[in-house]
Amino acid sequence: GQQLNQSPQSMFIQEGEDVSMNCTSSSIFNTWLWYKQEPGEGPVLLIALYKAGELTSNGRLTAQFGITRKDSFLNISASIPSDVGIYFCAGLSNNNAGNMLTFGGGTRLMVKP
Amino acid sequence: SAVISQKPSRDICQRGTSLTIQCQVDSQVTMMFWYRQQPGQSLTLIATANQGSEATYESGFVIDKFPISRPNLTFSTLTVSNMSPEDSSIYLCSVAPGTSYNEQFFGPGTRLTVL
Numbered sequence: 001g002q003q004l005n006q007s008p009q010s011m012f013i014q015e016g017e018d019v020s021m022n023c024t025s026s027s028i029f030n031t032w033l034w035y036k037q038e039p040g041e042g043p044v045l046l047i048a049l050y051k052a053g054e055l056t057s058n059g060r061l062t063a064q065f066g067i068t069r070k071d072s073f074l075n076i077s078a079s080i081p082s083d084v085g086i087y088f089c090a091g092l093s094n095n096n097a098g099n100m101l102t103f104g105g106g107t108r109l110m111v112k113p
Numbered sequence: 114s115a116v117i118s119q120k121p122s123r124d125i126c127q128r129g130t131s132l133t134i135q136c137q138v139d140s141q142v143t144m145m146f147w148y149r150q151q152p153g154q155s156l157t158l159i160a161t162a163n164q165g166s167e168a169t170y171e172s173g174f175v176i177d178k179f180p181i182s183r184p185n186l187t188f189s190t191l192t193v194s195n196m197s198p199e200d201s202s203i204y205l206c207s208v209a210p211g212t213s214y215n216e217q218f219f220g221p222g223t224r225l226t227v228l
Binding site: 030031033035040041042050090092101105106 | 117144146155156157158161171207215217219220221222224
């Protein structure tokens with residue numbers, strides 16, 4: 001099956017630092033999504049990317065859809081303590097029932113005040 | 114987007130029993146999905162539950178173990194049958210509203226512990 005390799009697995013940074021994480025795949029995806037999950041909650045959609053090469057921002061978050069359609073990255077600028085959580089990339093493809101998401105392994109972000 | 118609720122939020126169950134998880138959406142959606150998230154792991158799709166058709170299960174998941182109902186456009190249930198400790202996970206439903214079905218929004222999850 002399809003797999004998404006997400007790195008790094010975890011990051012422990014100082015407040016104010018910038019963060020970068022990425023996902024790569026051997027398969028092509030039509031859409032890339034980035035989610036954040038906090039303890040006890042479901043993933044929350046942060047950014048959706050639809051076109052190869054697309055660069056999209058949401059506040060301090062910036063994500064890009066790789067030109068090959070096999071990778072994506074997420075940057076967080078000037079991190080703050082509330083950025084703590086697990087960030088997941090997800091690639092959208094079609095299965096027999098319609099659309100399906102394949103998730104990366106997640107990046108656990110810890111921010112030291 | 115959509116507002117999604119799940120019941121129960123958590124439960125502790127005995128081996129061999131079954132638990133039915135409910136997912137309620139505040140708007141009508143065609144496409145709903147059920148995921149499992151094992152402790153410390155990522156999300157894995159169990160099945161796609163579109164209203165008006167049988168649920169489509171992913172490899173490794175079968176209907177006898179995870180029966181799904183989708184009686185209308187705002188509601189679905191997932192049953193975890195004949196549970197074992199290996200079924201201890203977070204179970205999440207998601208929906209893909211809109212016409213492009215490209216974005217999925219998740220419920221808060223049901224945290225299941227099987228003893």
